[in-house]
Amino acid sequence: MDAFLASKRQFLDWLRHTAADTETFFPQPLGEASFQFARVRPDSPLRLEDWDSGTPREAFRASANPVPPGKLLSPPGETLFRFRRDPDGRLEFFPVLDDAPRIIAGIRPCDLHAIHLLDGIQSAGVPDPHYLSRRGHTTLIAHDCLQPCDEHCFCDAVGALRQRQGADLFLTPMEDGLLVEVLSEKGAALVEGAGFSPCGDREARLAWAEGQRARPFGRPLPASPEAIAGILAGSGASPVWREHSERCFSCGTCNLVCPTCYCFDVSDDIDLAAPAEGRRCRTWDGCMLPDFAQVAGGHDFRPGTAARQHHRVARKFQYLPRQMATGSHCVGCGRCGHQCTVDIDIYDIVKDLVERAGP
Amino acid sequence: MSASPLVPFPARLEASEPLSERERLFRLALPAPMSHRPGQFVMVSFPGVGEAPISIACAPRDDARLELTIRRVGSVTQALHALEPGRDLGLRGPYGNGIDTALLAGQDLVLVAGGLGLAPMRSLIQALLARREAFGRLILLAGFRTPAEALFRTEYPDWTAAGMEVHALVNRTEHQPWEGQEGLVTEPIPHLGLDPGRTLAVLVGPPVMYKFVVLELAACGLSSEHIFVDLERRMKCGIGKCGHCQIEDLYCCRQGPVFRLSDLETRREALA
Numbered sequence: 001m002d003a004f005l006a007s008k009r010q011f012l013d014w015l016r017h018t019a020a021d022t023e024t025f026f027p028q029p030l031g032e033a034s035f036q037f038a039r040v041r042p043d044s045p046l047r048l049e050d051w052d053s054g055t056p057r058e059a060f061r062a063s064a065n066p067v068p069p070g071k072l073l074s075p076p077g078e079t080l081f082r083f084r085r086d087p088d089g090r091l092e093f094f095p096v097l098d099d100a101p102r103i104i105a106g107i108r109p110c111d112l113h114a115i116h117l118l119d120g121i122q123s124a125g126v127p128d129p130h131y132l133s134r135r136g137h138t139t140l141i142a143h144d145c146l147q148p149c150d151e152h153c154f155c156d157a158v159g160a161l162r163q164r165q166g167a168d169l170f171l172t173p174m175e176d177g178l179l180v181e182v183l184s185e186k187g188a189a190l191v192e193g194a195g196f197s198p199c200g201d202r203e204a205r206l207a208w209a210e211g212q213r214a215r216p217f218g219r220p221l222p223a224s225p226e227a228i229a230g231i232l233a234g235s236g237a238s239p240v241w242r243e244h245s246e247r248c249f250s251c252g253t254c255n256l257v258c259p260t261c262y263c264f265d266v267s268d269d270i271d272l273a274a275p276a277e278g279r280r281c282r283t284w285d286g287c288m289l290p291d292f293a294q295v296a297g298g299h300d301f302r303p304g305t306a307a308r309q310h311h312r313v314a315r316k317f318q319y320l321p322r323q324m325a326t327g328s329h330c331v332g333c334g335r336c337g338h339q340c341t342v343d344i345d346i347y348d349i350v351k352d353l354v355e356r357a358g359p
Numbered sequence: 360m361s362a363s364p365l366v367p368f369p370a371r372l373e374a375s376e377p378l379s380e381r382e383r384l385f386r387l388a389l390p391a392p393m394s395h396r397p398g399q400f401v402m403v404s405f406p407g408v409g410e411a412p413i414s415i416a417c418a419p420r421d422d423a424r425l426e427l428t429i430r431r432v433g434s435v436t437q438a439l440h441a442l443e444p445g446r447d448l449g450l451r452g453p454y455g456n457g458i459d460t461a462l463l464a465g466q467d468l469v470l471v472a473g474g475l476g477l478a479p480m481r482s483l484i485q486a487l488l489a490r491r492e493a494f495g496r497l498i499l500l501a502g503f504r505t506p507a508e509a510l511f512r513t514e515y516p517d518w519t520a521a522g523m524e525v526h527a528l529v530n531r532t533e534h535q536p537w538e539g540q541e542g543l544v545t546e547p548i549p550h551l552g553l554d555p556g557r558t559l560a561v562l563v564g565p566p567v568m569y570k571f572v573v574l575e576l577a578a579c580g581l582s583s584e585h586i587f588v589d590l591e592r593r594m595k596c597g598i599g600k601c602g603h604c605q606i607e608d609l610y611c612c613r614q615g616p617v618f619r620l621s622d623l624e625t626r627r628e629a630l631a
């Protein structure tokens with residue numbers, strides 16, 4: 001497929017232009033040190049942190065996005081269906097599927113990898129049409145990272161850094177702008193008429209970028225994701241779980257910020273103006289919250305922070321990889337460790353497990 | 360069918376009868392027959408309040424009728440108890456693996472139900488009795504706390520007449536009339552004369568019951584491959600997506616709720 005070259009200014013102008021027709025999201029500053037994937041408006045200051053001033057090696061330091069872009073595909077509180085009850089008690093249900101076109105730009109490889117893993121999960125078994133409809137109408141513009149976002153990153157150690165599949169356009173920072181690779185029909189349609197210059201030396205440019213990439217890239221892990229899955233399978237009695245969760249206060253932030261967490265709860269809303277009508281909504285839920293595995297009568301099938309921490313880590317590194325026949329479902333974004341108030345870092349837990357398991 | 364597996368279809372409540380102080384039997388009319396296995400469940404909605412997983416309490420049938428036993432414990436079940444006959448509730452399913460009765464053919468079967476566990480067990484009982492000749496001995500052990508809590512009491516004589524050895528037990532009679540035995544559901548097990556070479560057991564009840572029943576069955580020589588258990592978990596979807604029902608790597612709503620005990624022995628979360 002095609003490749004183009006664009007200056008950063010050209011790309012941003014094009015993005016703002018595109019956003020006038022199609023709802024478009026891009027990381028934008030949120031307070032002093034944080035970013036969020038926010039809707040691009042005609043007057044959005046697309047400052048793109050470092051993009052304009054940085055050297056290519058720094059071009060995409062878009063870290064500190066506590067809410068991953070993939071969460072836009074399962075927005076909190078999304079309506080699953082509406083219902084209506086007539087005076088005789090007959091019920092009608094009306095499914096709600098979101099088919100509005102959207103563009104999400106500024107997606108890092110870890111977050112792209114996460115979306116790719118979610119695509120697999122939501123298509124497998126009984127597919128989730130609510131996710132898949134929104135996903136199918138969303139165009140993803142991802143970009144390479146030539147240096148780790150911050151000191152929390154370990155995406156390369158879990159095989160997420162090289163992710164391209166799932167993106168429609170893929171950007172690589174160059175000395176003279178951006179290499180824009182078209183990876184899908186959707187991407188091709190989107191850049192048509194953008195006015196970017198055709199690129200004749202894509203391979204040479206990719207090789208150049210590879211040469212610029214930081215080495216080692218982010219924090220290394222002492223074992224492969226496959227080996228970690230094996231170690232986890234025998235870790236039930238390990239003291240690691242207790243040691244790394246004693247100070248956990250079950251706030252669920254680690255679930256909330258994780259790009260591959262997708263567990264949910266549902267709740268019903270009644271229309272106050274018309275009590276016979278309402279909707280069922282889906283909200284994010286997290287396995288670290290104390291009532292996640294509790295049933296009526298109060299019995300908790302996973303009591304205590306150690307058991308819940310074990311579940312969270314095993315789900316990322318053991319259960320889902322085996323169920324889906326994929327690599328790690330932790331994509332090494334570092335958010336959970338970064339955002340946890342008491343510094344519980346999944347990286348530290350896994351490293352500790354591996355080191356104590358011995359050679 | 361709806362465009363989404365998370366969207367219910369309407370089912371009409373034809374009748375709801377009290378079975379005990381807390382449980383009612385719901386007879387539903389469906390828009391079309393539902394083919395299900397014993398042990399499967401449905402997600403029942405009272406729109407505006409919420410949804411709850413409820414076991415199917417009758418054998419598969421082709422007349423587009425379904426029976427559920429619902430205990431009033433919280434918001435959804437309370438709303439369902441108050442629903443008047445003739446009005447609709449929401450339903451989706453059936454979900455879960457259930458039991459393949461073909462696997463049970465030719466075997467002696469011990470069915471152990473504790474409390475509300477008799478509701479899903481009733482689905483299996485009806486299915487087995489409908490093909491009584493296909494199975495060996497059929498033994499039911501049903502345990503309750505008191506006679507007032509005993510479910511489907513009026514049906515035991517029919518089950519007995521159809522060829523099932525019925526042992527109904529209560530922990531305490533509390534001076535209420537009781538035609539069954541007094542004691543724990545485990546007590547008859549050593550006296551059943553089970554032949555471990557041709558016996559399978561199916562257990563449905565509260566988690567505390569399993570440990571003791573399994574010990575007694577093991578003492579009779581039954582191995583864990585020959586024991587099936589029906590597990591409860593919190594469930595929000597029934598389709599393997601919401602994550603609530605996970606037992607380590609297993610989804611209770613998909614690979615369960617009926618498990619072979621031998622598949623659970625290595626899983627620390629299973630019978631906790």
Ligand SMILES: Cc1cc2nc3c(=O)[nH]c(=O)nc-3n(C[C@H](O)[C@H](O)[C@H](O)COP(=O)(O)OP(=O)(O)OC[C@H]3O[C@@H](n4cnc5c(N)ncnc54)[C@H](O)[C@@H]3O)c2cc1C
Pocket residue numbers: 294295296297400409410411412413414415427428429430431432433434435436437475478479590591592593594595616
């Ligand atoms: C496979 C299966 C089969 C079941 N079969 C039956 C049956 O045949 N008859 C029967 O009476 N009960 C059955 N239950 C239990 C029943 O689902 C719960 O009692 C019911 O969900 C409680 O809902 P509530 O809103 O009335 O209770 P509440 O007390 O209001 O619930 C409190 C909170 O806990 C949640 N919750 C509690 N228990 C569960 C649960 N097991 N699954 C999901 N959420 C839960 C509720 O959604 C709510 O958020 C079954 C449960 C499972 C998993």
Ligand code: SF4
Pocket residue numbers: 247248249250251252253254255288339340341342343344
């Ligand atoms: S963010 Fe930290 S404190 Fe909060 S639940 Fe996760 S590990 Fe526990």
Ligand code: SF4
Pocket residue numbers: 254257258259260261316329330331332333334335336337346
């Ligand atoms: S577990 Fe933590 S580091 Fe891994 S993907 Fe989730 S938030 Fe990122």
Ligand code: FES
Pocket residue numbers: 593594595596597598599600601602603604605610611612613
């Ligand atoms: S009930 Fe949602 S995953 Fe099993």
